Amino acid sequence: MSVQTRIWTPIDYHADGKQSDCLRLPHSTDLSAYGWIPIPLVCIKNGSGPTALLVAGNHGDEYEGQIALSNLAREIQAHQVSGRLLILPALNSPAVAAGRRVSPLDEGNLNRLFPGNAAGSPTEMIAHYVCEVLIPMADVVVDLHSGGRSLDYVVSTLVRPGRTVDEHEALLRLMRLFGAPIGFVSDGTGGGGLTTLAAAAQERGALALTTELGGGATLSQEGLSFAEAGLKRLLKDQGILRDIAIEPASSTRLMTVKGHSAFVYAHDRGIFEPAANIGDEVTKGQIAGRIHFPDLPAREPVTLFFESSGLVACRRVPSLTDRGDCLFKLMADIEAGSPGLALHA
Template identity: 65%
Template sequence: MTRIQSRIWTPIDFEQDGKFSDCLRLPLSTTKSAYGWIPIPIVSIKNGSGPTAVLIAGNHGDEYEGQLALMKIARELRPEDVRGRVIIIPSLNFPAVRAGLRVSPLDDGNLNRSFPGKALGTPTEMIAHYISDFMLPMADIAVDLHSGGFSLDYVQCALVRPGRTEDETDKLVELIHVFGAPVSFISSGDGGGGATTLNAVARELGVLCITTELGGGATLSKTGLRIAEDGVKRLLKHFGITPAIDVAESTGSELMEIPGRDFFLYADDDGIFEPSAEVGDQVEEGQYAGRLHSFDNPIQKPQELYFPRSGQVACRRYPSLTTRGDCLFNLMRPRAAS
């Protein structure tokens, strides 16, 4: 079968030494622009041979810490600082970034639920395919920076999937400690995107990949921004790509786990959510978690909610307005010794 090439293109030559800033061109034919394309900003910094780091943010458009961290790094790095290659895409889902949305306004596509994508698919599927088919195969290390976005407030953390082998898992755990977020997870991704995320495709390709959650509420956490910037710089230094970069040493990371779906608390009805706990709080199984107020019946007694397990709050719903099926809390606990 003939391999279908991506329809996305760029004038950047990723094999050329130097620093180049341009964009990926995502073709989009509309009534107002029959042969048009949408820009996705990209920076390539290369100096001789060496490892390649692919740094990505803006996979979801309403998550900002990673976007700003990568913009700052893109401005700061010079070719003479690099031994190898750094490719930076700070606003991968550019249509969603421009609109301030988690999903694309072009096709309602959730990019981090669209991997490995389709070469001839929707705009969101085409972006996922380009990353899966072209960018990740070039990478020795991939970083995909996320936050909680509009709907969640999240503990600042790093996440990896278990490797395909024990050796790969050991290397990923090492990267967690190099990155240096306060807490980190080794997660199968079953509570989120499963096999449809960038991280999942990277694993299948054998590319070491680390992702994050750095805040939430569709606003900017200064702490999350600092963690993102310092963590990425430490990874680049660890791989020998920017050996002289100025960044503080990591103090390590506390390994946590979310063992299963019973560590999630979901809304069983629509209403206004009144939480009783904040991100980072330690809670006990059966402890009062908050209440859900009916906006249809003002005199109806609110539904009281209770934590299903003991643990620490990893994230909670940020907007008060809630629909049945929304995640209200996600709990974590220290990772069990293997």
């Protein structure tokens, strides 16, 4: 292998059968000079065919995907597969173990560090291995997310704008197949931009689908159910699980995120009182919420307003907020017959 990754695994990606082991992430500490940290990995291969890379635990405090992939890894046997499944339910395993968005080893936010660095911090090494070893094997990549500790999300799927009309249509088709109530197109404005796993996958020629399945560092049964059913529909469509029984997908409302005006941010430290819930339809100029200052009881609360109209995609969970915290994100409908809007969202 020409890639100078420091991560290794006993799993043979080219061998038929079901293998369950881990990636070894080198990490030298006071009490473990030559130690490594396990990143769980299941590889299920049977003959030739497409490869699906399924990831959860990119952020450690997002649980629906972790459970969905663990369930799938136990359920699927090699004889059911045509091609290959690569399943990583706890990709940023130090963050998963800590129940945190970022790694306790280096404060690394994995989904803001792609394409990574083979000689970098532990989190950068994970990103590099995914980019240079795993993604090049994959035809389709699914990265299962939720809102984590700070946000609650409507159950939804996300794709980046396709670089061509054909790629874009293929990505929209993945969202419809997954069958979440909402599917939205975003280039990462206000978030990860080009530093996410989805952006890295797209750059390397794989179709990439991201989910948002709930949030608040709790488990959404609705989000878990959509994840399990949606994954099976995608894998059946790809020809990887040809004979698995699936439920038909429900309709997906296609939406987009229209730049920075779709977000509401706190400009003061205080207690956030929201005036809208996820899934609400709001209009430009409508009150979004207030920031209160119990340490300065004579000070009037600051009132916040939505800068655009749309559906509330996510809302901040913790009431205590600081300047710069995201409080809301809105999505707007993609107009029928306007592929250009989606392509350049």
